[in-house]
Amino acid sequence: MKKPLRAAAASIFGLVFIMSPIANLHAAELKVLAGGSLTGPLNELGPPFERATGHKLTIHFDSTPNLIKLATSDAPFDLGVVPVDVFKDAAAKARFASGPTINIARVGYGVAMRAGAPKLDVSTPDALKKTLLDAQSIAFLPASAAGAYVSSVFERLGIGEAMKAKTKPQTATGDIAKAVAKGDAELGVFLINVLMAPGVEIAGPFPTELQNDLVFTSAVAADTKEAEAAKAFIAYLKTPAAAAVIKAKGMEPG
Structure with a gap:
């Protein structure tokens, strides 16, 4: 501040x-x-x-x-x-x-990528689905209210099972962006404010149809x-x- x-x-x-x-x-x-x-x-x-x-x-x-x-x-x-x-x-x-x-x-939800990586499209449900399926790994905190919502979005997109193999579970909110910045995970998916950190960029918020505060x-x-x-x-x-x-x-x- x-x-x-x-x-x-x-x-x-x-x-x-x-x-x-x-x-x-x-x-x-x-x-x-x-x-x-x-x-x-x-x-x-x-x-x-x-x-x-x-x-x-x-x-x-x-x-x-x-x-x-x-x-x-x-x-x-x-x-x-x-x-x-x-x-x-x-x-x-x-x-x-x-x-x-x-x-x-x-606060709403969004997707973060490593700083300097090619810009990703998450502007529509179909675009978000493709971006998530194309990613090699995804960091978030499953054992949380926000994580439960992220998982529900995966299910709504019909990719719940596919995401389980890609998930890099984190144990603290601050670890999500760090995992992306270090290259331990290709994407971070969580609350937007948590994803705002050094070494990462916000690809965008969830599309309106999937957004929730x-x-x-x-x-x-x-x-x-x-x-x-x-x-x-x-x-x-x-x-x-x-x-x-x-x-x-x-x-x-x-």
Whole structure:
């Protein structure tokens, strides 16, 4: 994030806290569960929040299945900024305070190739199908909500079985683009913001007929002792300055 943007985030959020009784809260240590695809935005937004409030953030980034496991375990946490799929699990949903969740960001899917490689066509379902079938290998994270959607697109294109032989499964979102940049995989197929990384280029988003936004939503843990601080962090993620960072990282706010 450029310095003016970082300064704006800090100053705007600081103003919010000066004008609010939240500013007088004791410093809290917030344990946050977050979707792995939010690593970039939250790593940018965390420090200004900490400086403005005195609160300390410990953010655990992970895939949807692992976030569900954590939410339903005995491990304590204070809030989540997670894929909406986490709340489709009844046991996980029960660990959060009742009421509507607050959407923070959304992002669609696309295809990435190694920087400098010949431009690929993914503009229509048929073009995407051909590009995927022509590729020697494809990196994505199957064990995630986004990975499940990618797999469903393969099935819709009628190439599910063919893709299994080409798949180079990754264990973390950040590894997808790295695999493509190093030449370990010819293509990366995942959320577009995750694919925006050094050494790779975005071939394009999924065609409209196959596109879908993954929404990241937030809620306070039902049993947290730091509810006000957790709510303050969620409110911060809805500020214009935070929205600018989210957009700069390849996602859409809200």
